[in-house]
Amino acid sequence: MIGTFDLITKLRKMDGSFKAREQQVSTYVLENLETISQTSVSNLAKACGVSEPTVIRYCRKLGCDGFKDFKIQLAQNVAVSLQYLSRSENSSPRTDNTIDQVLTGLISTTNFAHNQINPDQIATAVEAITKAQTLIFCGVGGGSTTVAFDAANRFFRLGITSLSLNDAYLLRMHAATLGPDDLMFFISSTGTPRALIDTAKIANQYGAATICLTRPNSELSETCSHTIGIDLPEDPDIYKPTASRLVFLAIIDILAASVARKMPDKAKETLRRIRASLTALHGNTDPQPIGD
Amino acid sequence: MIGTFDLITKLRKMDGSFKAREQQVSTYVLENLETISQTSVSNLAKACGVSEPTVIRYCRKLGCDGFKDFKIQLAQNVAVSLQYLSRSENSSPRTDNTIDQVLTGLISTTNFAHNQINPDQIATAVEAITKAQTLIFCGVGGGSTTVAFDAANRFFRLGITSLSLNDAYLLRMHAATLGPDDLMFFISSTGTPRALIDTAKIANQYGAATICLTRPNSELSETCSHTIGIDLPEDPDIYKPTASRLVFLAIIDILAASVARKMPDKAKETLRRIRASLTALHGNTDPQPIGD
DNA sequence: CTCCGAAATGTAGCATAACTACATATAATG
């Protein structure tokens, strides 16, 4: 929808090639970019010493639907262009821009992930999770451990029995206790840890579903029955921690949200109970991350 | 100029505190952020099963001049949030856009946080952390527990003794063992949990540094010696998990990266050792999230 | 010149959008 191929640029580029009256409009617009969105055709026309239809024809020439569309596109362009200018005031000297670096990294990694995520894989995973009685999230090595921990924490809130494991022995032991109603979910950025691969094999053997969130075509991915494949670039700057686990967490969020929407009643009730159980502690029922 | 201090955020923040009909509008808006700018009051009202004035009142409640203003501000917000998410139409049918919703939420929350983070507070925290011998990260309630866990995991990689706690008893007990060389780092999205506040008091008493990453002006914030203040909107759609803990994690990343840069030699050596210890397991020294 | 025709611009009126004032319904309170 947002066909906004940088309207301002287009406008500048075409400037000069307009017929006399439209040029007047163009000049005025360029000088008042920020305020146009609050103006009406008639005002703008008056300000340019031009008739209303001229303004509209001008908008059309720029590829907009009409004045309305023009205003919105322009407003969006301006907002995008100006967003960085405004943030310099409150922030101090800013000698070191680690803040920018990390947050920019997070955004670009998110964007990168967005293109990689295969909705079908998500859908398949969601279906499997919905069917499962018990979820076991497995991650080893630190980053993935965090993700697994958080995942269990998310899904139990939906009323699904969930736990997370990160110990190589416990992984195998748990796998051996599973049955067809259970699901083991493996998290790994590399897809190589032996502990996970072996555990997946055991789980498969006993008929449990196995899903992994990991690099596609990795050994772990080959072993599990479903894969959510994602291959994120690691920043070689060892001081700049990777954003990949954040994206993994975001994917867990996607799964949790999708699952919740498939079973809204149960989830709603569970969350209500959880929230109620917390009210006594906080005396506060505002929207909050349920459980701090 | 653009008074648009992230309308989407505001909208999410206030969500839940609306009266019934306005809530209906809010819900619809949140689910159709991108298309609102092309809609008219009457259409929107119809789509929500609500009367036109209700829609307008809703806009006013959000601080907009009227529907017109609302549309423009929202369009600008969406543009800023979405500029990163490449709208590639490779993404399949898109019947259910949970993926987009979660990732868009993450990005807009990140942008929002970017504007809130005070570099001075970060700098102060970094200095304190650099001086500390032992770091104890404290978070209770699930989300913050994850963050604390991950934080300890990050900082130990820099060669700083770090652990994380989430048990109310252990928190207090540990606090009682601390001295001036130690630092307790509290994580809470609300800043209200008793366990954390009490623990901070104990830690203060014994001369340990206390830093919190939480809502500014909260009780926790008042108790600690330093605060990294951030007040994130919670998405009241209980099915859509909050992005706030992801931003918290990103802030931890910022801290870790900053600390690492202040002590590059030690950190580098530690990371080298960690990586070496893992090579045997993976046979792989490519840039990777150190430790899967 | 002046006449024609095409391009450029304007006029006036229409449909719809946004908004307002007031009326009705619903919930809270004594």
Place this chain on the structure above:
DNA sequence: CATTATATGTAGTTATGCTACATTTCGGAG
């Protein structure tokens, strides 16, 4: 159960964006 408050809807007003058509302007052929 009556009485306020609060929430929501109805219907009508104003302003906005747009369209169909009229008028002007200008370049060139006769």
